[in-house]
Amino acid sequence: MAPNAQEAKMAHPRMAAGALFFDAAGRVLMVEPTYKDYWEIPGGYVETGESPLHAAIREVQEELGITPPIGRLLAVDWAPNDAEGDKVLYLFDGGRLSQEDLAQITLQPDELKSFEFLPPDQVTERTIPRLARRILAAAAARNEAAPVYLEHGQKPGDKAA
Numbered sequence: 001m002a003p004n005a006q007e008a009k010m011a012h013p014r015m016a017a018g019a020l021f022f023d024a025a026g027r028v029l030m031v032e033p034t035y036k037d038y039w040e041i042p043g044g045y046v047e048t049g050e051s052p053l054h055a056a057i058r059e060v061q062e063e064l065g066i067t068p069p070i071g072r073l074l075a076v077d078w079a080p081n082d083a084e085g086d087k088v089l090y091l092f093d094g095g096r097l098s099q100e101d102l103a104q105i106t107l108q109p110d111e112l113k114s115f116e117f118l119p120p121d122q123v124t125e126r127t128i129p130r131l132a133r134r135i136l137a138a139a140a141a142r143n144e145a146a147p148v149y150l151e152h153g154q155k156p157g158d159k160a161a
Contacts, residue, residue, distance in 0.1 A: 013078075013086035017052040018043020019060050019070050019094035020138055027117035028135060029097065030126060031063065034113055039126040041091075041135060052090040060094070064115070065106035070094055075138035077150040079130065091138040129153070 018041045021029035030039040042063050046055040053070065061067050071093035079087045107115065120139070124132045133153030141148040148155065 011086060013088045014084070015046040015052060015055075015088050015090070016044060017046055017056040017059070017090040017092065019056045019092045020074065020135065021068075021094035021097050022139075023117040024096065025117070025119075026139075027119050028123055028139060029094075029115060030118050030123065031107070031115045032113045034109075034111055038128050038131075039118075039123075040131070042094075043091075053092060056090070056092045063108050063112055065108075066097075066101050066104050068094060068097060068101050073147045074141045075134060075148045075150055077134045077153055079152060089134065091134065093142060 020041060023029070029041070031042055032039050042060045043056055044059040044063075046052050047058075050058070053073075057067070057070050060070065073090060074093050075089075075091040077089040077091070079089055081087060105115065107113070118126065120136055123135055127135070130153040134150060137148050137150055137153065137155070
């Protein structure tokens with residue numbers, strides 16, 4: 001097979017990375033974008049030459065204005081999308097934010113309107129189903145020894161929600 005044909009068969013997914021932050025009650029920090037009609041988590045696309053972890057760190061700093069330590073990988077989600085192409089999405093554990101971190105949050109005004117800590121049922125209400133599944137699976141993986149692998153926000157073999 002010619003090199004060009006081999007290259008054409010290779011996947012070229014977009015990569016994105018985000019961080020899950022929690023409060024003392026175990027609720028998840030969600031942000032309200034100015035450009036979407038559903039809530040998100042802090043994060044964004046991985047840039048050329050950048051690791052997913054460094055993308056998560058950079059995006060948190062850009063979007064929230066804070067630099068808390070970002071911990072281990074919680075989930076990897078393969079998310080095909082007919083309109084935007086395949087994506088591989090990484091979620092890292094941002095841990096519990098301190099009162100000092102919360103006091104220093106400065107939202108990037110052209111991207112974010114607000115933030116709030118939400119319990120699992122409200123995560124599901126405020127965002128799209130595949131993102132809600134990804135967030136809840138990653139939050140559950142905090143209690144597991146290894147990250148969770150997902151497809152469309154679900155463990156392979158699980159029935160669609």
